[in-house]
Amino acid sequence: MVNSGLTQNNQLDKEHSGDKPLRVRFRWLTDNRMSFLFLSPTMLLLLFIAIFPLIWSLRLSFTDWSVIGDAGKIPEPVGFHSYGTALGLGETRTEKRVGVEVAERFAITGQFVLPTVIIELLLGFGLAMLLNRKFLGRGLLMTVMLIPMMLTPVIVALYWKYMLRTDIGVINYLIHDIFGGPRIDWLNQIKIAIWALVLADVWMWTPFMMLISLAGLSAVPKYLYEAADVDQASAWFKFRHITLPMVTPLLLIAVLFRTMDAYRLFDQAWVLTGGGPGGSTEVMSFYLYLVAFKDFETGLASAIGYIMLIVIIALANLLIRKINEIADEG
Amino acid sequence: MAEVKIKNLSKRFNLDSPLAVDGVNLDIADGEFLVLLGPSGCGKTTTLRCIAGLETQTEGEIYIGDQLVNGLPAGERDIAFVFQFYALYPHLSAYDNVAFPLRAQNLQKDEVDQRVQQVAKLLRIEKILKRRPTGLPSGEQQRIALGRAIIRRPQVFLMDEPLTNLDAALRTDMRVELKHLQADMATTMIYVTHDQTEALSMAHRIAIMNLGVLQQVGTPLEVYNHPATLFVAGFIGTPPMNLINCHLNGSNSLSDESGAFTISISEIQNLKSKIQNPNAPLMFGVRSEDISVDTAEGAGEVRGEVIVREPLGDETIYEVEIGQNIIRVKTEPTLILNTGDNVGLNFAHDRIHIFDAESQKAIKF
Incomplete structure (x- = not known):
């Protein structure tokens, strides 16, 4: 059997290649080259949808090219002009206005990101502390609580748009009809609209913080608490010197994720407030979108995009350094 | 300092699970070093945790x-518990870990410091007091854990396999140190281990447990020389006691089923x-050291063939096959036998044991 199989193979080889057998003709196809071949479709795809646009936008950020006005023209380099404009170093009135706007939008983004991440952290960690024990229906409760996280941001925003309405919204029903407070026009008041975004985001992403906190809490060895019990430690001591230090690194990673994510918020702002009222909820991504696709200042928009990138990388690095410090302390 | 009395202690973890601890009675005298010994899962740690109040019986x-x-x-x-994994507070320094039980009692800062220094000196950890436990070698972590236990001068020390995670050399040192420590402080100590060497070398008395049931309580020599049950006989001693299934044969001898092993008593x-x-x-x-080898032809109470030779340096252990039984014999290292040799064995009749195979209990005679 073995012999006849071999003969057959040899015959096949010869039929298709003249004299040389297949294994000789494909000798160049080493394992290494083969793996490269298998990877190449993915690599090509990645190159076209991620790496090329990245490099292209970097190039555009050094021009004053516009995707509409300059279509078909070759982008002219203008050096760091767009960056200067975005950072408020522009000379003309329009350029100066852009600088002011960028600074304002960064402030708005901060007003959104900071409370959002802090509230999510506190709420999520608190919930995790409550859920970190055995009780009937724990699995079901957790599943239900994780639902918001799994929804599409746009859908979440649509929910909240209805819930926050002054006439039929359930939030105002609670505030006004149940607790007798004033009706709040969440989405159309300058100082409040940003909090509507915070509210929707907290609702959606607190479960994420809860999940990570829970993972951290359940990793704390039980014997540490037992040792503390024997030593007559207070509940506060156990929290402060056992629980908190043990979960902090993981919490910081969750904070890092949420900060990066909240920083680039777009969908909810678009659906809930449309950036309004009066631009008071124009977070950076939203502003960037306006510059790029309303004003079609492609070069400027690219520059702003890169400034955002640098800011978030710097922020993330600060956090990562902190996490590493804690990890080193052990 | 106090005595500890355990009366009819039973522990079941779930309604439908078997008893982890089954009716244990134990009186531990004031200042006694008692070792709870048994294989893993025998209920010794559960018993200890019940005494500590970490489990409810x-x-x-x-x-x-x-x-x-x-x-x-x-x-x-008013007990101190030393955990197998030390259970040191990771974000407190060695000093703060040791000082912790005193601070929990709101003692004056001066006295806390004085007592920490005293304990640190005793345990030779003065140099690492400022460091955090993580990253310290396991031996030093263990000392810190001991320090935290002894600083409060509790009525009873409870130790749950404290030496298991140390390497062999360190374990031998710590064994001696712990024994001295306990003798110096004269505090009641209940010590859980699965290591019979630890138990035999440190304990005043050993309580041996199996499957939740207390098998025997006695001094190390008592449990070694007079095991009360088959389990104790097989658990204590290296190599374990030779045990052979047999029955009364006539009026004055014991035989195994085939009759290849027959001994007159x-x-x-x-x-x-x-x-x-x-x-x-x-x-x-019969223990392997209570058997002697007679190489003369036809000699010995029973005869068998040498099948394995284990030279251990200071002694040599031979496995001798007699019918379907294998008997281990401890001999002087100078006695050289080859596998296949036919040898005679003599037993020290005052040191043999007979057990009832059904009740598993020793028959006294």
């Missing part, structure tokens, strides 16, 4: 001193009177 009473402590939380029992009349059913299955037990 299903039934039974525990007294520390004169006080019934059944409902008391761990913190109010002069005490047999006495023995026969202790057994209700003369046909009952028995176990003949």
Whole structure:
């Protein structure tokens, strides 16, 4: 059997290649080259949808090219002009206005990101502390609580748009009809609209913080608490010197994720407030979108995009350094 | 300092699970070093945790001193517990870890410092007081954990396999140190281990447990020389006691099923009177050091073939096959036998053991 199989193979080889057998003709196809071949479709795809646009936008950020006005023209380099404009170093009135706007939008983004991440952290960690024990229906409760996280941001925003309405919204029903407070026009008041975004985001992403906190809490060895019990430690001591230090690194990673994510918020702002009222909820991504696709200042928009990138990388690095410090302390 | 009394202690973790601890009675004297010994899962740690108040017993009473402590939380029992994994607070320095139980009692700063230094000196950890436990070698972590236990001068020390995670050399050192420490402080100590060497070398008395049941309590030599049950006979001693299934053969001898192993015992009349059913299955037990080898032709109470030779340096252990039984014999290292040699074995008749194979208990004669 073995012999006849071999003969057959040899015959096949010869039929298709003249004299040389297949294994000789494909000798160049080493394992290494083969793996490269298998990877190449993915690599090509990645190159076209991620790496090329990245490099292209970097190039555009050094021009004053516009995707509409300059279509078909070759982008002219203008050096760091767009960056200067975005950072408020522009000379003309329009350029100066852009600088002011960028600074304002960064402030708005901060007003959104900071409370959002802090509230999510506190709420999520608190919930995790409550859920970190055995009780009937724990699995079901957790599943239900994780639902918001799994929804599409746009859908979440649509929910909240209805819930926050002054006439039929359930939030105002609670505030006004149940607790007798004033009706709040969440989405159309300058100082409040940003909090509507915070509210929707907290609702959606607190479960994420809860999940990570829970993972951290359940990793704390039980014997540490037992040792503390024997030593007559207070509940506060156990929290402060056992629980908190043990979960902090993981919490910081969750904070890092949420900060990066909240920083680039777009969908909810678009659906809930449309950036309004009066631009008071124009977070950076939203502003960037306006510059790029309303004003079609492609070069400027690219520059702003890169400034955002640098800011978030710097922020993330600060956090990562902190996490590493804690990890080193052990 | 106090005595500890355990009365009828039972623990069941779930309603449908078997008893983890089954009716244990144990009186531990003031200042005694008692070792709870047994294989893993025998209920020794559960017993210890019940004494500590880290588990609640299903039934039974525990007294520390004169006080019934059944409902008391761990913190109010005035005990110190040393955990297998040390359980040091990771974000406190060695100093703060040791000082912790005193601070919990709101002691004056000066006294805390004085006592920490005292304990640190005793345990030779002065140099690492400022460091955090993580990253320290396990031996030093263990010392810190011991420091935290002894600083409060509790009524009872409870130790749950404290030396298991140390390497062999360190374990031997710490064994000696712990023994000295306990003797110096004269505090009651209950120490859980699965290591018989630890138990035999440190304990005043050993309590051996298996499957939740207390098998025997006695001094190290008592449990070694007079094991009360088959389990104790097989658990204590290296190599374990030779045990051979047998039955009464006539009036004055024991035989295994095939008859290849037959031994006459002069005490047999006495023995026969202790057994209700003369046909009952028995176990003949003898330690490997209580057997001597006779190489002369035809000599020995039983004869068999040498199948394995284990030279251990200071002694040599031979496995001798007799019918279907294998008997281990400890000999002087100067005695050289080859596998295949036919040898005779003699038993020290005053040191043989006979067990009732059904009740698993030793028959006294």
